Amino acid sequence: MKRRWAFWMIGVLTVVFLSGVALAQEKVVVYTSLETDEVTEYLKLARKELPTLDIHIIRLSTGELGARMLAEKANPQADLIWGWAVTNLEDFVTKGMLEPYKPKGVEKLEKRFVHPDFQYVGIDMYIAAFCVNTKVMKEKGLPMPKGWNDLLDPKFKGLIAMPNPVASGTGFLQVSSILQMYGAKDGKEDGWEFLKKLDKNMGQYIKSGSRPAKMTAAGEFAVGASFDFVVAEQKKQGFPVEFVFPVEGAGYEVEANALLKGGKNVGAAKKFLDWAISDNAMKEYSKFKYGVTLPGIPTRPDLPKLSEIKLYPMDFAWQAKNRDDILKKWETLFLK
Amino acid sequence: MNPPSSSSLPFSRDKMITGIAMVLFLAMLTFFLLYPVVDICRLSFLKEGKLTFENYLTYFTSPRIFRSFTNSLYVSLLTMIITTVTAFFFAYGLTRTTMPGKGVFYTISTLPLIAPTIIQALALILLFGRNGLITRYLLGTDWNIYGATGIIIGECLYCFPNALFILYTTLSAVDTRLDEAAQSLGASALKTFWKVTLPSAKYGIASAAALTFNLTITDFGIPVVIGGNYSVLATEIVSQVFGLQRFDLGATISVILLIPSISAFVINYYLTRKSYALISGQARPFLQPSRPLKKWGFTVYCGLICSCILIVFATVFLGAFVKTWPYDFSLTLKHFDFPSLGAHAPLWTSFWISVLPEGTFRTMIAYKYAPIWTSLLVSIVVAIVGASLTLLAGYIIEKKKPKGEQILYTLSVLPAAIPGVVMGLGYVLAFNKPYFFIYGTIWIIIINIVISNFTLGVLTSIANLKQIDKSIEEAAVSLGSGPVSTFTKVVFPLSRVAFFSTATFFFMRAMTTISAVIFLISATIKLAAIEIIFLDVDGRTASANAMCTVVVAIVVGALLVMRLATGRSALGGMVSSKQPG
Numbered sequence: 001m002k003r004r005w006a007f008w009m010i011g012v013l014t015v016v017f018l019s020g021v022a023l024a025q026e027k028v029v030v031y032t033s034l035e036t037d038e039v040t041e042y043l044k045l046a047r048k049e050l051p052t053l054d055i056h057i058i059r060l061s062t063g064e065l066g067a068r069m070l071a072e073k074a075n076p077q078a079d080l081i082w083g084w085a086v087t088n089l090e091d092f093v094t095k096g097m098l099e100p101y102k103p104k105g106v107e108k109l110e111k112r113f114v115h116p117d118f119q120y121v122g123i124d125m126y127i128a129a130f131c132v133n134t135k136v137m138k139e140k141g142l143p144m145p146k147g148w149n150d151l152l153d154p155k156f157k158g159l160i161a162m163p164n165p166v167a168s169g170t171g172f173l174q175v176s177s178i179l180q181m182y183g184a185k186d187g188k189e190d191g192w193e194f195l196k197k198l199d200k201n202m203g204q205y206i207k208s209g210s211r212p213a214k215m216t217a218a219g220e221f222a223v224g225a226s227f228d229f230v231v232a233e234q235k236k237q238g239f240p241v242e243f244v245f246p247v248e249g250a251g252y253e254v255e256a257n258a259l260l261k262g263g264k265n266v267g268a269a270k271k272f273l274d275w276a277i278s279d280n281a282m283k284e285y286s287k288f289k290y291g292v293t294l295p296g297i298p299t300r301p302d303l304p305k306l307s308e309i310k311l312y313p314m315d316f317a318w319q320a321k322n323r324d325d326i327l328k329k330w331e332t333l334f335l336k
Numbered sequence: 337m338n339p340p341s342s343s344s345l346p347f348s349r350d351k352m353i354t355g356i357a358m359v360l361f362l363a364m365l366t367f368f369l370l371y372p373v374v375d376i377c378r379l380s381f382l383k384e385g386k387l388t389f390e391n392y393l394t395y396f397t398s399p400r401i402f403r404s405f406t407n408s409l410y411v412s413l414l415t416m417i418i419t420t421v422t423a424f425f426f427a428y429g430l431t432r433t434t435m436p437g438k439g440v441f442y443t444i445s446t447l448p449l450i451a452p453t454i455i456q457a458l459a460l461i462l463l464f465g466r467n468g469l470i471t472r473y474l475l476g477t478d479w480n481i482y483g484a485t486g487i488i489i490g491e492c493l494y495c496f497p498n499a500l501f502i503l504y505t506t507l508s509a510v511d512t513r514l515d516e517a518a519q520s521l522g523a524s525a526l527k528t529f530w531k532v533t534l535p536s537a538k539y540g541i542a543s544a545a546a547l548t549f550n551l552t553i554t555d556f557g558i559p560v561v562i563g564g565n566y567s568v569l570a571t572e573i574v575s576q577v578f579g580l581q582r583f584d585l586g587a588t589i590s591v592i593l594l595i596p597s598i599s600a601f602v603i604n605y606y607l608t609r610k611s612y613a614l615i616s617g618q619a620r621p622f623l624q625p626s627r628p629l630k631k632w633g634f635t636v637y638c639g640l641i642c643s644c645i646l647i648v649f650a651t652v653f654l655g656a657f658v659k660t661w662p663y664d665f666s667l668t669l670k671h672f673d674f675p676s677l678g679a680h681a682p683l684w685t686s687f688w689i690s691v692l693p694e695g696t697f698r699t700m701i702a703y704k705y706a707p708i709w710t711s712l713l714v715s716i717v718v719a720i721v722g723a724s725l726t727l728l729a730g731y732i733i734e735k736k737k738p739k740g741e742q743i744l745y746t747l748s749v750l751p752a753a754i755p756g757v758v759m760g761l762g763y764v765l766a767f768n769k770p771y772f773f774i775y776g777t778i779w780i781i782i783i784n785i786v787i788s789n790f791t792l793g794v795l796t797s798i799a800n801l802k803q804i805d806k807s808i809e810e811a812a813v814s815l816g817s818g819p820v821s822t823f824t825k826v827v828f829p830l831s832r833v834a835f836f837s838t839a840t841f842f843f844m845r846a847m848t849t850i851s852a853v854i855f856l857i858s859a860t861i862k863l864a865a866i867e868i869i870f871l872d873v874d875g876r877t878a879s880a881n882a883m884c885t886v887v888v889a890i891v892v893g894a895l896l897v898m899r900l901a902t903g904r905s906a907l908g909g910m911v912s913s914k915q916p917g
Binding site: 029030031036037039040043044054056057058059061063064066067068070071072074075077078158164166167203204205207208210211213214215218219220221327328331332335 | 398399400465466467472478482564565567575577578579580581583660663675676677679680699764768769770775776857858859860862873874875876
C-alpha cells in the first residue's frame, strides 16, 4: 500500500520534471500587444508556415507588457516583441534593450515605418475610434457624437467608457492626441482641462483598449472610446453599433516588431521576425488592420476608407519622451 | 525504560536525522519565505542604492495612491462586520436550534471555498452590472454594483465559510448547559443570548472578525474584476508594478499592506488559542427542541444565505452556457472554445498534436486548454509535496521537539500573514535573476503555492499528531524501528486522513489561487485561474464564466475522488484543521 503510493508520487514528479525538458522543436518566446482575436488567426498561419518553431506567446496590454519586459531586464524571458506600440519601442531604444536586426524582405516595406538602424520594424497601424451603441442612444435620446467635443454634453454623463492609458496603448494614443491637439507641445495645459471636463462624463476607465468597445456593444455604455477593427468586429457579430472617428482628428499608432537583447533563442527569434513581415503574414494582418507597412495590400472592405478619416499627425518622438510624465499626471487627476 | 546501552545508537541517529530535516526546513522557509519579504522591505527603503523614506513620502503625499489605503480599510471593516454578524447567526442556527436540513445548509455554505474568488464578482456583474439581469431588465435602473458595494458583497460571500468555520467550532464547543441554566433561573431568551451565549463566544467572534478582515484586505480577485475605478491596496500594488513599472512603489505599498494583515493575523492567532481554552470538556451536543418561531426563523435565514451562495454558482454556470447574456438565453458550448491564446502545457500539447488531425479542434484542445492542464498538473504536485512537507514539519514540531522548534513553528505559521500579492511580487524581486534557474518554470509556481499555504497544512498535521499516543511510537522504537521507518510505518498510516485532507486543501488552493501567481505566470506557463482574469479584462465575460466553470468542475471532481479514497468528506476534514493545537 505504502510502496504503491511512493511509486505513484515519484512517477508524477518525474513526469512533470521531464516534460519541461523534452521537446524536439526550437523554442521561441514571443511577447505581443496585438489583440487576442487577431493573434489567434495569425498564429494558425505561423504554426503552419514555421513548423520547426515551438511558439510560446503571451498577450498583455501595451503598458503591462512594457512593465514585464523592464522587470525581466536582467534576465529576459522573451526573445522578441511582435506588434508593440512604436511610442513604447522608442523608449526601449533609448534604454538599449533592443538588438538591431534586419529581417528578410525589410527593403520592401515603407521606409518611414522602419527604424533607421533596424532597432524595430513597423508592421501596421491602428486608429482611435468610438464605438457607438445605436440602441442605447435611441433609448436615452442622445445626439450622435461627431467627436471628442460632443462627448462633453452632460447628457452623456456616466455613459462613456475609455481605456486607462496607463495599461492600454489605445488609451495612451487617445489622451496623447487630445493633449497634442490642445497645444501640449508648446507647454499649454488646455488639453488637461479638456480631459477634466471629459472625466465628469466618464462612466469607467478600463484597462484594455478593446473592452470599452465590447462593453458598449453589450449595452453597458452608449459610447466606448476604442479603436478601428474592434468596432468592426462588434458590428460583424451583429451588435447595434456604429463607427465614429473623432472629427477633431483621430489619433493613431504604429505597431512594430523588435528583437530583444539577451533573449535565449536568437536563431528561432530571427526566423519568426522574418516570417512576421512576409507577404503572407502581412495579408493576414490586413484582414484586421487599417494599413500594413507592405505597400499594395488592400484594407478590409468593412472599414471606412482611410481617405475619409481625418488623422491627427501624431508626434511619436514627443510622445515617447513625455509618456511617463503624461501617465503620472493622468493617474493623479483621474483615478479614484 | 530501555537500558541506555541499547537505545543510544538509534537515539543519536534519530537526533541526527531530525536535525538534518530541521535544518532543511529552516533553510527552505528562510529562502522561499523570509528572503522575498525582506527583499520587498529593502527595495521600499532604497532609491538608487541609498537608504531613504522617499517612497513612503510619495505614498502618503499622493492623495490618489493614499486613497487605496483608506478604501481598503473601509471595504475590509464593513466586510468584517457584515460577515461576522451573518455568519454568527448562521452558526447559531446550526448549533443551537433544532432546525431541519443542517447538513445541507452546512455543505452549501462551504461552496465558496471551491472556486476562485472572482466567481463572486463575475456573478454580481451578471446580475447587478450596468447590463445586469436584475438591475437593467427586472428593475430598469441605472444603478450598478461596480465599486465599493460590489467589492463588499463579493468579499462577504467569499469570507462567509471561513468565518463560519471558526464560529461553528466555537459555538458547538461551548457548553449549552450554561444557556439552559440561565433560562431555568428565569432569564429571558434574549437576555440569555446577550449575557451568556455571546460572551462565551467572544473570542471566536473576534477571531472570525480578524480572519475576515485579513482575507478581505489581501484579496485581489474580487476588486480587480468588480472594483471599476475603485482602487484598494492589493490592486494598487499590481497596477503600480504592471502599469507603471514602479517596483519601488509596489514594494512600499506591499509593506504598508503587511501592517494591517499581520496585525489581523496575530490577533486571530492569539484569540483562537484563547477561544479553545474556553472549550469545556463537559460540552454535550444534546439540544432541546427549539420553539417553532425560532426554528423556522433560522431555517428561513439560513435558507436565504444558502440561496445567495447557490445563485452565485448558478449564475456563473448559466453565463457560461448561454449565447449572449442577458439578451439571448439559447444554450451554446462556444464559450468553452476559449478565445485566448492558450499556451504550451508540458506533455499535453505535444501529446494532442501527435494524436489529433490538424484543425481548429486540435488547436482548441492542444493550446487553448493548456492552461487548465497546467493548473491541474501544478495542483497535483502541490497537493503531494505540500501535504508531505507539512506532515513532516508538523511531526518534527510536535513529536520530536528539537532545539529551535519554536523558530520552525513560527516560520511555518507565518505564511498566512503574508498577502498573496506581496509573496508574488517578492518572488519576482528575489528570484528573477539569471542564476535562479527555476524562475520562469513551473517549479517557482509550485514552490510559491506550497509556501503560501504552509500554515494551514502544518496546523492540521500538528492537531492530528497530538491525537497519536506517544506510546505507539515508543513501542515501535523499542521493537527496533529506526526514526525513518517509525515515521513511514507508524506515523504516516495513522495520519492518513489528515494527509488527504491537507492534500485536498493544497489542491484546491493551487487550482483557485490568483494573487501570488499572477506575478509568476509567463508565456510558457499559464494557469486557468489567471486566464479567467485575462478573459474578463479582455471583455470575454462569457468565456471567463466558462473557464470558472471548468475550474470548479475540476475541484469538485478532486473532492469526490478524495471522498471515495478516504471515505469521508475532505471539506469536513478542513473544519477540524481550523483548530490550532
